[in-house]
Amino acid sequence: MPPPTEYYKKSIKELEAIQGIDIETLFEYANKSN
Structure with missing residues (x-):
């Protein structure tokens, strides 16, 4: 999981x-797809 930065929260x-x-x-x- 990406870090919970503001950018990722928005994304x-x-x-x-x-x-x-x-x-x-x-x-x-x-x-699962990979």
Whole structure:
């Protein structure tokens, strides 16, 4: 997981809004895909 900086918090909120899922689920999915 990236460090909880303001930049990443902003990016995570945008990703959640786009993906419609929470960021941990997104990371798990990305890890399984590789």
